[in-house]
Amino acid sequence: MCTSIFTKTKDNKHLLSRTMDFSFPLDPSPTYMPRNYTWVSEVNEQSFTNSLGFVGAGRLLGSSYFVADGVNEKGLSIAELYLPGEATYQTEAEQGKKNFAPHELILWILGNCATVEEVAEHIKEINLVGLKAPMLNIITPLHWIITDESGRCVIIEPTEKELKIKENPVGTMTNTPCFEWHINNLRNYLHVRPAQYEPASFGDYVALPFSQGTGTMGLPGGYTPPERFVRAAFFKEHIDQAQDEATGVTNAYHILATVRIPKGIVVTSEGAQDYSQYVGTMCNESRSYYFNSYDNSQIAKVTITDDLLEVDKPITFMADKIETFKTLN
Template sequence: MCTSIFITTKDDKHVLSRTMDFSYPLNIGPMYFPRKHSWLSDSDQAQRVNTLGFLGTGRETGGTYLVSDGVNERGISIAELYLPGEAVYQSSAKPGKINLCPQEFIMWVLGTIESLEELEELLPFVNLVGKTIPELGVVVPLHWILTDTKGRSVVIEPTGAELSFKENPVNVLTNTPQLEWHIENLRNYLNVQPEQLPKVKFGDYEANPFSQATGTSGLPGGYTPPERFVRAAFFKEHIEEAENEEEAVRNSLHILGTVKIPKGIVIETTGSPDYSQFISILCNESRTIYYQDYSSNSITKVSMTDELLKQEDIKEFKVSKTLEYK
């Protein structure tokens, strides 16, 4: 579970945001990963070294780092979301390939990729090897949404041996099924609109709307991936356009507020609640991450300044996990 949206502002800022919906407590937050950060791929035990600094939402676990989303110093942003039942990985590393575990893909992209064009050329050489995350005890079925400072939005869905880009004209991503299915499904909601529906006659009786918002009566209300995709696409399409980055952050919070899951509303078969543990918002131009924890109304903002880029160590940033009042 997760929902992601991509917004372009009137002053040409590009903002990728997402909810992180999960049942297992992730306890992750904003982090800075420096240039020259060295890490070992579990796919083939190869030592990899980042060339770019980036901000991401992550945590240390078992001597390595897991990152769920982030933005690098070249203005490339990425978020991973679940694709259960459809993600396909390879069983082993392959010589001559860029071997990575799916949970390492974001670290590699943000730490080494300078443009989406560069990544598109390298994708056929990437070999994703299915490896269990010890802490979770599963091989995570992932797909990714990526954006840049040109306003391009693409999705990578590992459903075969070779990876490739899918252009994302709707700028929304949720979970299974694949992107094409969700886009086609929007054709079922052509009747949904912000405007009020007109009155209708039934014989001599003229039926008037009860109140406002009759145009939105066809919106789905559940939390399945198709329902969240439709709601996110509708709200993103019709919300008042953001003038700048600050308004894009506000719009992102309002849009994702229509799909974020409170504790207790979605219960997995294990009995655990699947809920929106945090919202992260990434601006490609300012290289900034905005983070809001489930337990707080406060937003933590971290920007990739020149001073931060000079740091040589990983840096974690504290976030509020309580309500704040004024």
């Protein structure tokens, strides 16, 4: 599960936002990964050293860091989402290529690419090998949404041996089926609109709307990937455009509130609760990462500053995961 949206403010800020929906408690926190951070691929123990610092939702798993999304010091942002039943990986390392487990791809992209164009240039050098993620003990079926300061939004869906970039004109992504199916499915919702429908006559009877909101009749309300895709695309398209970064973050949280899954509403076949564990928003221009967890609606923020860029070790910022209230009396 998971839903992601890409929005632009009136003062030209670009924000990538996502829900993290999962049944296993991931317990990530905003984490800064420094320049010159060296890590080892689980595929063939090849060592990589990142040149760029970045911040996102992550945690230390054993001796390695897991990062699910983030923005780097050059204004490139990325989020990984599930693509079960569609994602396919290779069975072994390939000589002459960068060989990564699926959950390692973000570490390399954020640590080494400044723009979507650079990602597109290097994507053919990468070979994804199906290895299990630590702690989860499963091969994570992933796809990725990537954006930069230019406003370009693309996705990577590993459905063939050679990885390719797909343009994302809608700025929305969820889960299976593949992206092209979701784009075509939007044609089923041409009738959905913010404006009220007019009264209609049936013989001598004039049927009046019950109340406001008739234009949204037919907007899907469930939590399947197609339903969440349509809802997110509709709200993203019609919400009042934000003036600046702060209102852009507020907009993102309002849009994603329509697809966030409370505990107990979606239960897997194994009896586990699939729910929205956190929401993360990345601003490409300010290099800021916004985060709130399931248990605390307050939004935390970490910005890549000059001082942070001087740090030489990963830093985990512990956001408060207990609900906080502002007392007014």
